Amino acid sequence: MTHSHDHRLTFLFDLAVRSGDSRAAARLTEQAAEDSLTLEWTRQALLSLLRSGGDGHELRSAAELLTELEEIRRRHQARRIADHSSRFTGLRSLLAQLRGASWVERPYIVTDRLCQDLGFRKSVYSPASSSGWSPTTIAIHPELGDSFTPLRRAIETLSLPPGAAPREEEVMRSGRAIAVDSIDVYRNTYRPLVELSRPRGYLAVPVVSAGRVTALLHADHHDVDVDETDMMTLRAAATVCALTEEHETLRSAIVTRNHRVAEEITAMRTALDELEQTQLSLAEALGTESERPDCSDGPVRALHCTSLTAREHEIFEFVAHGAPSADIARALFVSEGTVKSHIQRIYRKLAVSTRAEAAALYRKSHRQGRGRC
Numbered sequence: 001m002t003h004s005h006d007h008r009l010t011f012l013f014d015l016a017v018r019s020g021d022s023r024a025a026a027r028l029t030e031q032a033a034e035d036s037l038t039l040e041w042t043r044q045a046l047l048s049l050l051r052s053g054g055d056g057h058e059l060r061s062a063a064e065l066l067t068e069l070e071e072i073r074r075r076h077q078a079r080r081i082a083d084h085s086s087r088f089t090g091l092r093s094l095l096a097q098l099r100g101a102s103w104v105e106r107p108y109i110v111t112d113r114l115c116q117d118l119g120f121r122k123s124v125y126s127p128a129s130s131s132g133w134s135p136t137t138i139a140i141h142p143e144l145g146d147s148f149t150p151l152r153r154a155i156e157t158l159s160l161p162p163g164a165a166p167r168e169e170e171v172m173r174s175g176r177a178i179a180v181d182s183i184d185v186y187r188n189t190y191r192p193l194v195e196l197s198r199p200r201g202y203l204a205v206p207v208v209s210a211g212r213v214t215a216l217l218h219a220d221h222h223d224v225d226v227d228e229t230d231m232m233t234l235r236a237a238a239t240v241c242a243l244t245e246e247h248e249t250l251r252s253a254i255v256t257r258n259h260r261v262a263e264e265i266t267a268m269r270t271a272l273d274e275l276e277q278t279q280l281s282l283a284e285a286l287g288t289e290s291e292r293p294d295c296s297d298g299p300v301r302a303l304h305c306t307s308l309t310a311r312e313h314e315i316f317e318f319v320a321h322g323a324p325s326a327d328i329a330r331a332l333f334v335s336e337g338t339v340k341s342h343i344q345r346i347y348r349k350l351a352v353s354t355r356a357e358a359a360a361l362y363r364k365s366h367r368q369g370r371g372r373c
Contacts, residue, residue: 013045017061025065033072043069068099072286080229083119084181087233090117091240098244107215110241111139114219118233120147124155124218128172132215134160135193144222151196158193167192168204172213177205177238179231193341201226205238209245270335308349315342319355322324 008029015024032039046066050059094113101109107125114123121144125137138155140148163169167188171178183202186194199220207215219234220226308316311332318328325343329336352358 003315006349009041012094015041016065017046017049018058020061021058025061029068029072032069035075036065039069039076040147041352043073083229084210087236091236093117093231095240095244098240099247102139104247105246106241107137108139110237111137114234114237115141118232118237119221119286119331120219120234122218124221126168126216126218128213128215132160132162133172134158135218151193154164154193154196160190168216171204171206171216171262175206175208175213177203177228177231179203179234182225198222200224203231203234204254205231205234206368207238207241209242209246210249214245215241308346312342312346312349315339316346316362319343320359322355322359 005046009028012024012028012031015021016028017025028038028042029352032042043066049062053059054062061323090113094110097109097113098106102324108211111123111125114120116139123139124135126135128134135158136153138152140152158312165188167178167180168190179191179201180203182199185199185201197220198225200326202218202220202225205217205219206213209218217238219230219235221230314332315328318331323331325336325339329337332339346358347353349363352361
């Protein structure tokens with residue numbers, strides 16, 4: 001309290017307690033109910049008087065007034081407890097709603113909850129980037145009516161140039177929250193926006209996700225000063241935003257990695273299945289000359305002396321009967337690429353280059369009673 005305020009309060013106290021002026025006592029009680037500093041000063045003065053003794057009239061007046069002040073204190077404490085409980089519930093609700101929301105919905109949820117559940121009258125969400133910040137979303141408590149329509153319109157179209165709001169830019173650089181009182185509200189900030197908002201004071205808190213400022217939260221009570229409890233609440237809301245962003249980023253990274261791993265596993269399984277069905281020899285895998293038989297006696301001799309695998313012989317019969325690769329793949333429940341790989345190896349083993357040559361060789365071999373290779 002200032003010296004003049006302290007002097008007026010002392011005068012009112014003397015009238016109420018020492019002179020027994022009931023109107024002064026009522027006035028003192030009214031001021032104590034509105035101002036916590038007046039309440040505490042008066043309590044201490046009454047306690048000091050009661051401890052020091054005095055005439056019965058003063059002690060009775062002091063005791064009666066102290067009883068009223070204690071009732072005021074209990075009501076204040078009950079309101080604070082209820083307010084803290086309500087804000088805690090509001091923060092839990094904010095976290096629950098953000099977890100199921102899209103990136104587009106989140107700014108609206110944050111600003112609405114700040115005004116509906118967390119005790120503020122105006123709140124603004126401003127995404128931040130390496131190039132700066134700019135307000136995009138605003139919520140205004142219904143009790144303020146439609147008097148801030150120009151402010152809403154300004155937020156919708158606003159694009160802040162660099163250097164327009166040094167105070168907020170410092171918040172972005174440092175990652176530290178600020179509380180601005182009513183005396184300092186127009187300094188080092190974007191004045192056209194503040195003139196439309198007309199706050200008694202305001203808070204600016206950064207949302208810091210993974211070590212980077214991703215947004216700024218502004219909030220105020222319009223015609224009431226902000227206090228330390230408000231700062232704690234807005235910081236908690238910013239932390240909820242940051243945790244949600246980090247959780248979503250991590251979940252997205254995990255989902256992407258899982259898809260990539262699943263694709264790699266599928267490709268590996270396909271390759272192993274094809275390798276198992278192919279039954280390649282080491283010589284074939286290395287592409288050496290030993291994979292070709294001695295075909296000096298002609299193609300029929302090549303068919304007889306070449307060791308086709310069971311799957312290759314099966315595919316060879318399909319080819320000999322004119323079946324397309326796609327039909328062979330469906331019949332054998334393998335990919336068309338696997339069928340084509342088998343056909344290429346069959347061609348190399350039999351020293352043929354076309355389906356017609358393979359079919360002719362198959363028919364000639366069976367006419368001579370060669371059977372399955």
